[in-house]
Amino acid sequence: MEREQRHKVIMRTVDRPGITRIDALTELTGVSAVTIRRDLAELEQAGFLVRTHGGARRVMKRGTPQPFAVRRAEDRAAKQALAVAAAELVADDESVIIDNGTTCQAVAARLAGRPITAMCLSLHSAMELGGRAGATVLIPGGPVETDTLALTGSGVVSALRDIAVDAVILGSCSISLTHGLATTTWEDAENKRAAITAATRRILVATPRKLNHVSTFRFADIGDLHQLVTTSDAPREILTAVRDMGVQVITVPAPAGKG
Incomplete structure (x- = not known):
């Protein structure tokens, strides 16, 4: 069977x-x-599917959030490796905003016990940090989203506009060279825009599956970032393009066992 026919x-x-x-x-x-x-x-690099251990699954439709438990189980080893690298970019006694999402939750777990001041945009991350002495943990006021435990509403944006921090640890549903950074809900995009404005350094932590994809609600250009932390199996041509935009790309070894 020819390649094009196989792909179909x-x-x-x-x-x-x-x-x-x-x-x-x-x-x-x-x-x-x-x-x-x-x-x-x-086909994964082209955005048509997502590889799993021993197989593949379809890509979720644009704008459709996946359940938090499903996302947390995906790429678990990669997220732990990324969390180690991202946590090293935050110095003791610095202030940081930690975005919602499973990868940012992993970063929060690595920062637990450190003498930092952290505003968490989800209760998952706040509980990771608040479970050990060391960090000063803040959460903005507002409704708590079911499942993700993300903080939502105008109170979150208002709180972010009233602070200035050393760094923000960002997550993104998609990273596209042509469409920038995007997420699946308007409220989440609003929160991320405010967090970016409040931070001196902007650090995006993402697994390769987020690269070369597009989501509905754009919140920033790739060039707005200072650092991208991902794994070494990310498409080389995309990482080169990101570096050409002035972003420092930090890669960690890809965990074995994918595919």
């Missing part, structure tokens, strides 16, 4: 709910598992 078969099969296994794709296409893994890598 793979995309059509993966578009069904759940995870499509590599062995099922080898049976459908008649090629080796090595070839299927290469196809999946190409």
Whole structure:
């Protein structure tokens, strides 16, 4: 089966709910598992699917948030590695805003016990930091979003406009060279814009699956960042383009076992 035909078969099969296994794709296409893994890598880079351990799944539709528990389970080892690197960018006695999301929660866990002042935009991160002595933990006023425990509403933006911090640890649902940084809800984008304005240094922590994707609500340009922390298996050409925008790219070794 030719490459283009295989890709059509793979995309059509993966578009069904759940995870499509590599062995099922080898049976459908008649090629080796090595070839299927290469196809999946190409299709993931193009944004058509997401590789998982031993298979692939479809990409969520633009603007559709995934459940927090699902996102927290994805790329768990990579997020832990990224959290270590991101936490090292925050010095003792600095002030920091910690965005909502599972990767930022992992960073908060690494910062726990450190003498910092942190405004957390989700209760998940606040609990990580507040569970150990050391950090001064602040949360803005406002409703708490179900599932993500993110703080929402005009009170969050107001609180962010009234502070100035050394750094912000940001998450993003998507990072596109043409569309910038974006998220899946208007409220989240508003919070991120205010957090960026309040911070001297802007640090985005993201797994490679967020690169080369587009979400609905744009909140910044890539060039607004100072540092991007990701893993070494991120597409090289995208990282080169990000560096050309003046952003320092910090990569950590990619955990083994993907695909």
